[in-house]
Amino acid sequence: MASRAKATILDIAREAGVSKSTVSLVLQGSGLIRPETAVKVRKAIEDVGYVYNRGAANLRKAHSNVIGMVINDLTNPFFAELAVGMERVFQAAGVVPFIANTAENPVRQEEVLKSLMEQGVAGLIVSPARGTTPGAFRRIETAGVPIVFAMRRLPDSRIPVIAPDNHRGAVLAAEHLIRRGHRRLAFFGGSSDLVVYHERLGGFLEACETLGIPASDRLIVEGETSRKGGMACLETALATAEPPTAALCFNDAVAFGAMLALRRRKLEAGADFAVVGFDDVAEAEHYSPALTSVAVDTAGLGERAAHVMLKMIQSRTTRAEDHIGAVSLVVRESSGPDRNNQVGDAA
Amino acid sequence: MASRAKATILDIAREAGVSKSTVSLVLQGSGLIRPETAVKVRKAIEDVGYVYNRGAANLRKAHSNVIGMVINDLTNPFFAELAVGMERVFQAAGVVPFIANTAENPVRQEEVLKSLMEQGVAGLIVSPARGTTPGAFRRIETAGVPIVFAMRRLPDSRIPVIAPDNHRGAVLAAEHLIRRGHRRLAFFGGSSDLVVYHERLGGFLEACETLGIPASDRLIVEGETSRKGGMACLETALATAEPPTAALCFNDAVAFGAMLALRRRKLEAGADFAVVGFDDVAEAEHYSPALTSVAVDTAGLGERAAHVMLKMIQSRTTRAEDHIGAVSLVVRESSGPDRNNQVGDAA
DNA sequence: TTGATTTATTGGAACGTTCCATTTATAGCG
DNA sequence: CGCTATAAATGGAACGTTCCAATAAATCAA
Structure with a gap:
C-alpha cells in the first residue's frame, strides 16, 4: 500500500500510460487534455497515493500560493480574531495562510520571517513584535515580497498599514x-x-x-x-x-x-x-x-488586510495605501458617572 | 539595490570567487571549509541579498524542517495556549511550526492538510475538526508522514493521541x-x-x-x-x-x-x-x-505533543504511545454548596 | 625525494516540477 | 485524396539545491 519511495508525476505517467507533461497539464486543470485522458490520469493519481510537490513546482513557477501571517501574540484573543478575518478572504481566494507566532520577541520574529521567506511565501502580513528594529524588514522588501502591517506600524517605514483610527x-x-x-x-x-x-x-x-x-x-x-x-x-x-x-x-x-x-x-x-x-x-x-x-x-480589519495583500500580489507591487479603519465607542456598564460630580450624559 | 532576478548560490559563488558546492557547504555550516573562505562567502551572501530556497533544497534532502499544526478553533484561548506550549519546544529544536486554523470545518481541514502536505512538512500535529471522517488521514499515513492528535481523537484510528484524562x-x-x-x-x-x-x-x-x-x-x-x-x-x-x-x-x-x-x-x-x-x-x-x-x-500537553512528534520524526516511525495527562480540580468560587442541603466539604 | 595521508575545493548528476517547441492524431474542406 | 487547421500529447531543458566522487593543495613519513 505505502509505496516505498514517494510517487512522482512520472509514476503516474507510467501508471496511466501517458507522458509526464500530460500529467502536469491535468494537475493544472488545463483544458487542453481530452476529458477521458484526464479521468484516466486522475485515477492513477489516486491509485499511487501521489502528493504534489509544491517545492519542485515553485522552482519553475516562482509563484507560490502561500501567505505568511506573523502575529505577535496569539494568546490575545484580539489577534486570533484578526487572523480569523484574514482567513475568510484567503480561503475564498484559494490561498493558504500559514500563521506563525512571535510571542512579542524580535529574535523569534527574525527566525520566523526567515523561515517563511525560505519557504517562498507570496506575501507577508505582519503585526510586528515590540522592539522590532527599523531594518528588520529591509531584506524582505529588497527581495520584492509584499508586506502589509496589521494593527501596528513601525516608526518610519513605507510599508502599508492596516489599523484602526x-x-x-x-x-x-x-x-x-x-x-x-x-x-x-x-x-x-x-x-x-x-x-x-x-x-x-x-x-x-x-x-x-x-x-x-x-x-x-x-x-x-x-x-x-x-x-x-x-x-x-x-x-x-x-x-x-x-x-x-x-x-x-x-x-x-x-x-x-x-x-x-x-x-x-x-x-x-x-x-x-x-x-x-x-x-x-x-x-x-x-x-x-x-x-x-x-x-x-477586528475581523473587518483582518479582511481588509488580506484584500490589500491579494491586490499587491496580483499587481506585483510592493506599495499600497494605508487603511485606517473607523472606530466607535460601545458604552456598557463599566463607565459610570463620577459619583461626586454628576453631570448628565446618562445614557 | 534590489537585484532583478533573485540571487542563487551561483551568484554568491561568482561574487565570492568559489564554486557553488563551497557555498552550499558554508550554508550548511560544514566544518570542511576553511574559516577565511567561509567569511568571504558569508559576506557575499550578505552583499547580494540572498534568500535560501528551501524548496529546491528539499528536492534533494527530502527532510524538511517545518511541522504543521492544524487547530480546530484558534479563537478558543485553550488552543492558543496549546499552540504556545508546542512552539516552545519546537523553537528549541530549530523547527518552525506553521499553524493553520480549520474553524471546526472538515472541508477546510482537508484543504489545509493537503496544502501542508504539498509543502512537504516533516510532521503534523492535529486537533481534528468536529465531524472529521475516519479516512481523512489515510492518505497522510500511507505517505509516511507522522501525525499526532492533540486533545481530540478519532473513533478508531491508530494515530497516537496526547490528551488529558x-x-x-x-x-x-x-x-x-x-x-x-x-x-x-x-x-x-x-x-x-x-x-x-x-x-x-x-x-x-x-x-x-x-x-x-x-x-x-x-x-x-x-x-x-x-x-x-x-x-x-x-x-x-x-x-x-x-x-x-x-x-x-x-x-x-x-x-x-x-x-x-x-x-x-x-x-x-x-x-x-x-x-x-x-x-x-x-x-x-x-x-x-x-x-x-x-x-x-494545556501548555504541558502541547510540549508533550511536540516532543512525541520530534521523536517520531527522528526515529522515522509513524507509531507512538498515547499520552494521557494528569488532571486536577481547581476549586474556586463558582461551585458553592447546595443551599438547601448543606453537607460539609466546605473548603 | 616519493608516496601516502589529510585538508579544501569542485564539477556534475540528481531531485520533481513547468513550459516551450515539437510531434502526432483528428477533423474539415475542396 | 492531399492539404491545412485544430486538438491532444510529448520530449527536453530549465529551476536552485545537495552530495558523491574526484581533484588539487598541503602535510607528513620514511
Whole structure:
C-alpha cells in the first residue's frame, strides 16, 4: 500500500500510460487534455497515493500560493480574531495562510520571517513584535515580497498599514468619561516603544486639552499590556495623593486587569471607578460588569488586510495605501458617572 | 539595490570567487571549509541579498524542517495556549511550526492538510475538526508522514493521541459537586460526535452512579461548546420541572456562558447554582465569580505533543504511545454548596 | 625525494516540477 | 485524396539545491 519511495508525476505517467507533461497539464486543470485522458490520469493519481510537490513546482513557477501571517501574540484573543478575518478572504481566494507566532520577541520574529521567506511565501502580513528594529524588514522588501502591517506600524517605514483610527478612538473614549463628570483621569498600560501607544495616548491628551482637563489632573501609568499590567496600573493610580476616578486603558486586557484589581479592593467598576477599554474583544460584552470599550472591527480589519495583500500580489507591487479603519465607542456598564460630580450624559 | 532576478548560490559563488558546492557547504555550516573562505562567502551572501530556497533544497534532502499544526478553533484561548506550549519546544529544536486554523470545518481541514502536505512538512500535529471522517488521514499515513492528535481523537484510528484524562477529570468534578450536597446534577454542552464528549460525560455518569445519584436526578443538555451554547443549556435546564442545582460543563466556554445566563436572571453562580468548568483556561481564575474548573495543563500537553512528534520524526516511525495527562480540580468560587442541603466539604 | 595521508575545493548528476517547441492524431474542406 | 487547421500529447531543458566522487593543495613519513 505505502509505496516505498514517494510517487512522482512520472509514476503516474507510467501508471496511466501517458507522458509526464500530460500529467502536469491535468494537475493544472488545463483544458487542453481530452476529458477521458484526464479521468484516466486522475485515477492513477489516486491509485499511487501521489502528493504534489509544491517545492519542485515553485522552482519553475516562482509563484507560490502561500501567505505568511506573523502575529505577535496569539494568546490575545484580539489577534486570533484578526487572523480569523484574514482567513475568510484567503480561503475564498484559494490561498493558504500559514500563521506563525512571535510571542512579542524580535529574535523569534527574525527566525520566523526567515523561515517563511525560505519557504517562498507570496506575501507577508505582519503585526510586528515590540522592539522590532527599523531594518528588520529591509531584506524582505529588497527581495520584492509584499508586506502589509496589521494593527501596528513601525516608526518610519513605507510599508502599508492596516489599523484602526487609534487617535479618534481614544478621543471618543476620553470625551465620554469627561462628559460623565470625571475630572481626574488616568491612562493605563502600554509603553512608549509602540507607535500605537502614542496614537492612543495622544487622542486621550487631546480630548483632555479640548475639554479643559489640566495636566495636573491627568495621570499616565505605563505598564504591560496584559491583565497583570492592568492590575499594577490601578494599584499605582490609587496610591497617589489625589487618585483619578476614571481610566482609559491601552487595551481590553489592561482594562480587565484594572477591573479585577478593583474587585480585589471591594470596589466596583462603573460605580466606584470608571474603566474604558480598547479593541472591544468578544469578552468585553460578557464581562461583569460589561466593559465599555472602543470597537475597532477586528475581523473587518483582518479582511481588509488580506484584500490589500491579494491586490499587491496580483499587481506585483510592493506599495499600497494605508487603511485606517473607523472606530466607535460601545458604552456598557463599566463607565459610570463620577459619583461626586454628576453631570448628565446618562445614557 | 534590489537585484532583478533573485540571487542563487551561483551568484554568491561568482561574487565570492568559489564554486557553488563551497557555498552550499558554508550554508550548511560544514566544518570542511576553511574559516577565511567561509567569511568571504558569508559576506557575499550578505552583499547580494540572498534568500535560501528551501524548496529546491528539499528536492534533494527530502527532510524538511517545518511541522504543521492544524487547530480546530484558534479563537478558543485553550488552543492558543496549546499552540504556545508546542512552539516552545519546537523553537528549541530549530523547527518552525506553521499553524493553520480549520474553524471546526472538515472541508477546510482537508484543504489545509493537503496544502501542508504539498509543502512537504516533516510532521503534523492535529486537533481534528468536529465531524472529521475516519479516512481523512489515510492518505497522510500511507505517505509516511507522522501525525499526532492533540486533545481530540478519532473513533478508531491508530494515530497516537496526547490528551488529558477526561474521564478522571469529570469524575473529580462530579464528586466535588455531590460532596457539596448537590443532588440534582446536570451536564452542559458538547455533542456526541466528539469522543471527548463521551469521555467527560462518562466520568460524570460514573461518579453519579458511585455516589448514588439516580438517573432521574441527572440532566444532560447537549449544546454548542461556546458561551452561547452554555447560556442556552442553562435556560433549558432551569425550564425543567425539577431543575438541577449544579452543572458540570463540557468546557470553560460553556461554563462562562452558563454563568452569564445566571447573572442575567439575577442569580449568582456559586450561591444559587454551582458551575464547574473544564480545561481551566487562564480566564477562569479571573472571572467573577472565579470559576471552579478541571485543570489539564494545556501548555504541558502541547510540549508533550511536540516532543512525541520530534521523536517520531527522528526515529522515522509513524507509531507512538498515547499520552494521557494528569488532571486536577481547581476549586474556586463558582461551585458553592447546595443551599438547601448543606453537607460539609466546605473548603 | 616519493608516496601516502589529510585538508579544501569542485564539477556534475540528481531531485520533481513547468513550459516551450515539437510531434502526432483528428477533423474539415475542396 | 492531399492539404491545412485544430486538438491532444510529448520530449527536453530549465529551476536552485545537495552530495558523491574526484581533484588539487598541503602535510607528513620514511
